[in-house]
Amino acid sequence: MPRVLVIAPNWIGDALMAQPLFAMLRLKRPDLRIDVLAPEWVAPVFRRMPEIDEVLSAPFRHGALQLKERWRLGRALRARGHVQAIVLPNTWKAALVPFFADIPLRSGYAGEARYGLLNLVYHKDRAAQVSMVEHYARLADAPGHSRTGREAPLPDPRLTTDAARARATALRLGIAIGNAPLAVLCPGAEYGPAKRWPAARYGALATNLVTKGWQIAVLGSSKDALACAEVALAAPGVSDLSGRTTLDEAIDLISCADLVVSNDSGLMHVAAALERPQVAIFGSSSPDHTPPRSRHARVIWLGMPCSPCYKPVCPLGHFRCMNDIGVERVLSECSALAMLPESAD
Ligand code: SF4
Structure with a gap:
């Protein structure tokens, strides 16, 4: 069963707007396992998403580099055998853990010129006004792919409740x-x-x-x-x-x-x-x-x-x-x- 690691955004709203990406990934590969690495302050949102298999705790302070800690976490994650990492924040430091984890395919938007750290790089289309949901969902397709009217509309974020x-x-x-x-x-x-x-x-x-x-x-x-x-x-x-x-x-x-x-x-x-x-x-x-x-x-x-x-x-x-x-x-x-x-x- 292939495993993907998603590096989560730091904001609650962005975390929710990433859910259609997870749904699209599942649609393409129903056997895919999706792990999310998220700071504790947004983790509860991911725990209420049925598409997510496991939420891993990112023990980093907001805005802190903590290079040694990221290296240690990356090394620890190697055993999980993720085949791909999808990095949602645009920062350089957000791409470090998948790099240290030796995940073979590391994708995300270029953001802070993360060439090398990422090896499947997407570019924001500045001319097109796309919603944040669409912006994230594009990472389920190959770079440059534009959704057509023939494709199913993106689902809306939804949380489970009891x-x-x-x-x-x-x-x-x-x-x-x-x-x-x-x-x-x-x-x-x-x-x-x-x-x-x-x-x-x-x-x-x-x-x-x-x-x-x-x-x-x-x-x-x-x-x-x-x-x-x-x-x-x-x-x-x-x-x-x-x-x-x-x-x-x-x-x-x-x-x-x-x-x-x-x-x-x-x-x-x-x-x-x-x-x-x-x-x-x-x-x-x-x-x-x-x-x-x-x-x-x-x-x-x-x-x-x-x-x-x-x-x-x-x-x-x-x-x-x-x-x-x-x-x-x-x-x-x-x-x-x-x-x-x-x-x-
Ligand atoms: S510049 Fe205009 S849109 Fe921006 S905060 Fe002021 S009133 Fe609002």
């Missing part, structure tokens, strides 16, 4: 599923403030939803704690879970949600992969590149002349791509999902 376990997780976090509809708000975006709809607006949205009988959980990592606290302060009764959940618990909770409102973030892609009704708010990035791939998703993006700029901080200072999105607009998208009950008043 409903009983998810409800137990929610209860443990203080959320009783079934008492009132649950809205999960995710005001963070690790990339930077230019991808974050203002926390005060999330607060106003939460206040509105609470008056309509919703229970609200605010989710994010400890880096999102300030934004989440601002939302919770604005709307009494809101559960601020920022920094209090593992990624697995966050996935469980989102799987129970009747509505998810987020920025373009990893949790947005989680909600899409769980097919929860969702409103996704885009600022400096583009929904053409990283859309939530779900028919239950509604996207808000103003498409201003300056966007997408893909900057973490607004270079123009006015941040109109987000500041011009009012709470009413988001509420109307929520209503379009047919999820909002009539107001009690």
